Amino acid sequence: MIDQNDNTITKQLNVAAHIASQVLEHRLKPLGVNRSQFFFILKLHDDPGVTQDQLVREDSLHQSNVNREIARLAELGFVDKQQSDQDRRKYVLRLTPAGEELYPKIKAALDAQEDALAQRLAAAGTISRAELLAALRQIALMDEQ
Numbered sequence: 001m002i003d004q005n006d007n008t009i010t011k012q013l014n015v016a017a018h019i020a021s022q023v024l025e026h027r028l029k030p031l032g033v034n035r036s037q038f039f040f041i042l043k044l045h046d047d048p049g050v051t052q053d054q055l056v057r058e059d060s061l062h063q064s065n066v067n068r069e070i071a072r073l074a075e076l077g078f079v080d081k082q083q084s085d086q087d088r089r090k091y092v093l094r095l096t097p098a099g100e101e102l103y104p105k106i107k108a109a110l111d112a113q114e115d116a117l118a119q120r121l122a123a124a125g126t127i128s129r130a131e132l133l134a135a136l137r138q139i140a141l142m143d144e145q
Contacts, residue, residue, distance in 0.1 A: 027109040
């Protein structure tokens with residue numbers, strides 16, 4: 001089938017993101033988390049005590065997605081969710097001991113993913129990792145226009 005839009009940036013970004021997400025999902029599956037959840041383990045390890053509201057604001061995430069994934073991680077025993085003493089409408093999040101134990105495994109899966117992506121970039125020989133990240137950050141600024 002002929003795709004008249006095959007050589008568009010939009011199509012190739014979408015295809016690359018889809019494939020990279022599938023590969024990451026495969027790496028995370030043995031750990032019992034998915035590509036929507038691993039991010040929260042990393043964030044809560046790096047910033048224990050963050051609120052759900054902060055996750056939404058700082059990372060441009062949708063509130064319902066954060067609520068759903070945090071609830072699931074709490075059910076799995078990886079996240080402790082407590083009402084804030086300062087503002088009862090907010091929840092403070094921390095990793096449980098099981099979540100802390102999971103962190104290095106998730107980090108290793110992410111590092112393997114980053115290495116694989118860097119190898120693909122090197123094989124293409126046209127753009128460095130730093131240049132790609134800079135370009136993607138510029139694309140992400142489209143939301144501000």
